[in-house]
Amino acid sequence: MSGDAALRADIVEIGRRMYARGYTASNDGNISVRLGADRLLMTPKSVCKGFMTPDMMCITDLTGRKLEGDRDPSSEMQMHLEVYRQRPDVQAVVHAHPPTATGFAVAGIPLDRAVLAEVLTTLGSIPIAEYATPSTKELPAAVRKHIKAHDGMLLANHGALTVGSDLYGAYYKMETVEHFAKISLVARLLGRENLLSREEVMRLQDLRGSYGIKAPAPICAEAQEDASCQIVQAPAGDGARLVPDIVRRPAGADGDGEIRLTYRELSALIEEAVRSLR
Ligand SMILES: [Zn+2]
Numbered sequence: 001m002s003g004d005a006a007l008r009a010d011i012v013e014i015g016r017r018m019y020a021r022g023y024t025a026s027n028d029g030n031i032s033v034r035l036g037a038d039r040l041l042m043t044p045k046s047v048c049k050g051f052m053t054p055d056m057m058c059i060t061d062l063t064g065r066k067l068e069g070d071r072d073p074s075s076e077m078q079m080h081l082e083v084y085r086q087r088p089d090v091q092a093v094v095h096a097h098p099p100t101a102t103g104f105a106v107a108g109i110p111l112d113r114a115v116l117a118e119v120l121t122t123l124g125s126i127p128i129a130e131y132a133t134p135s136t137k138e139l140p141a142a143v144r145k146h147i148k149a150h151d152g153m154l155l156a157n158h159g160a161l162t163v164g165s166d167l168y169g170a171y172y173k174m175e176t177v178e179h180f181a182k183i184s185l186v187a188r189l190l191g192r193e194n195l196l197s198r199e200e201v202m203r204l205q206d207l208r209g210s211y212g213i214k215a216p217a218p219i220c221a222e223a224q225e226d227a228s229c230q231i232v233q234a235p236a237g238d239g240a241r242l243v244p245d246i247v248r249r250p251a252g253a254d255g256d257g258e259i260r261l262t263y264r265e266l267s268a269l270i271e272e273a274v275r276s277l278r
Helices: 003-020 077-086 099-107 117-122 138-147 167-190 198-211 263-277
Strands: 030-035 039-042 058-061 066-068 092-096 152-155 159-164
Touching: 003 030, 003 039, 003 092, 003 167, 030 077, 030 167, 039 077, 077 092, 077 138, 077 159, 092 167, 099 152, 099 159, 099 167, 117 167, 117 198, 138 152, 152 167, 159 167
Parallel strands: none
Antiparallel strands: 030 039, 030 092, 039 058, 058 066, 092 159, 152 159
């Protein structure tokens, strides 16, 4: 298969997966990939992404002018064009309406809490781009604010957008966004969401390099006006961890002489004390 044919086949397969997983309904969603320096291969408008064939794709230039294809390119093409303009490193863009992530986008709740190590090392935080009418020029403007620092974002009252260094990379980030949204929803329904500490977040950030993960921006704990980093909510200090350290600290070591014991150790001590009183 030539490169073009392989990419057409990849778009068909990713469209099929997105539809099968319920990330899109009806004709929702769109997928694009760079074809060399100045052209894009893109899904057509008004087609169910679950039933595409390779010949349906359009080829456009970077201004969105159609160069090849019987069908017109996606109505949300402008959003894709804006991503390619802002991020020369990005090779592929995926947009869908996965229900749980989109629920967070509707509720106005970003996925920016330090909860899962894998999400932190790959996507960092997942902000929400302000609402804009789909297929208008306002939507690319809303995306522009966040795309330089993020590979994935929610679109307020609309859906989600992910980008990558190839088609599957962009698609897997969409899976991660939806998976993270589901886990966050379950944790919040259960009434507790233990956050990783800021120190742990910084350790995970250091791991990015050793895993060869190329993130577009560093993680930061404080909000920056220019959205130049990935803001993650994580408590300062070595407090909240998913699994608390169970250690016996020597008296006076941390000021108040606190000693932490497991339930079993505490029970054994009480038994011993009771025995000594007999
Ligand atoms: Zn959409």
